[in-house]
């Protein structure tokens with residue numbers, strides 16, 4: 001399958017996105033931001049639809065909308081979003097806006113499908129370069145802020161006590177998430193960004209107790225999922241996103257079973 | 272004597288309600304300084320002000336060398352989700368913030384090992400923090416504060432949930448840190464026996480009343496203690512009294 005340019009592109013872009021999602025996902029899960037990630041991807045959908053309507057580059061629309069969305073969430077306070085119904089209001093509103101822009105812009109049905117469900121085959125060289133830049137940017141920022149972010153994500157009380165600027169960390173992370181979501185929407189579509197960003201990370205938690213181990217494992221699961229999805233999609237013509245998510249979900253359930261077995265065994269030992 | 276922290280004329284109020292008013296004291300290097308007083312006296316508020324988490328309306332808190340003083344803090348309420356998956360070792364190492372690279376240096380690994388053996392947390396280093404007992408968690412929290420090499424250590428009822436034996440062991444650790452490394456310790460406790468055993472000096476406080484002295488001066492003045500603890504309980508309504516039955520005069524019981 002590698003004789004085709006589009007498959008090569010898909011593998012390169014998909015692998016990069018997987019690494020990025022795998023790494024950032026560990027923090028998204030630790031900070032309980034899964035639904036905010038989901039909402040951001042819908043805001044991104046509205047942004048891309050707006051871009052189509054206004055005739056600008058989709059990535060520009062995505063970034064503008066998700067960054068503004070992240071700032072809004074940060075301003076109102078993440079905590080409120082975790083419980084409140086306001087998150088579903090915003091999510092629906094973003095989806096509705098997207099639909100509005102798509103119909104106003106008289107956009108082809110094809111494009112809307114791509115936005116919602118992703119398209120791994122339509123990636124050209126220029127897209128790849130953008131994805132390379134975004135991935136490197138996200139990973140570098142995560143690396144630079146790693147110690148602070150790690151502290152704040154896994155022990156906010158301790159981080160605040162140690163004098164870390166937890167509010168700025170929170171807003172900075174939301175912005176970074178917005179950037180990552182924008183790059184990912186283009187590949188897997190708005191509806192499944194959330195899956196790629198949280199399922200591998202959630203699965204990794206079953207297998208290791210070390211934060212760095214989680215990051216490695218989460219990226220590995222994400223990469224394998226993307227590779228599996230592309231290969232299976234190529235040979236069956238079924239949607240790639242389906243196979244990616246199915247793979248990640250399978251690893252998640254295996255992890256759950258694995259943990260249950262370990263616990264039972266430990267329980268038996270101590271009994 | 273070197274002053275680690277000097278608090279002068281501190282005043283803190285929340286929405287117009289004065290919690291601390293004109294409170295002054297200082298703590299020397301390597302000193303064990305206890306803060307006692309009834310519930311709601313403002314003890315936690317005092318520690319948070321020293322940390323800078325609360326901005327005082329008035330007064331000053333001067334650390335010995337502002338830029339270099341590292342303050343370690345073990346807060347009073349620290350809820351850890353039982354499902355928190357990370358190991359005790361990773362939890363302690365969260366406190367190591369100063370390295371340049373994302374990964375720990377050799378030196379940092381060494382310090383981590385030392386602190387974990389010092390606090391006797393290495394036995395369960397690989398266990399998820401959510402699965403540890405209350406007392407084990409307290410030691411992990413202490414280790415996380417110590418791994419930063421604090422000059423000043425603030426402990427807010429860190430021994431409250433421990434069995435008597437674990438309380439002693441924890442305080443011995445803290446005392447050892449104070450004497451070996453010159454860490455100044457300010458600890459809040461409701462257990463006056465523990466205070467008698469481990470404190471050098473004591474601050475007794477209730478709303479608007481502060482008295483600092485050696486532990487003998489404070490703890491042997493039964494009349495004053497009785498006064499301070501009772502003045503609050505007679506103000507309070509029945510519900511509060513039920514919650515803290517020892518608010519009257521119980522010198523060794525530790526509420527909660």
Ligand SMILES: Nc1ncnc2c1ncn2[C@@H]1O[C@H](COP(=O)(O)OP(=O)(O)OP(=O)(O)O)[C@@H](O)[C@H]1O
Pocket residue numbers: 285286290308309310311312313314315316317347
């Ligand atoms: N952020 C806040 N906003 C409003 N009031 C507060 C705040 N923090 C503390 N208070 C009030 O200040 C008073 C002192 O609280 P603080 O937590 O310092 O008491 P404490 O001496 O530590 O008591 P305890 O022994 O119960 O821990 C209480 O009446 C409390 O209601």
Ligand SMILES: [Mg+2]
Pocket residue numbers: 314315316347427
């Ligand atoms: Mg308190």
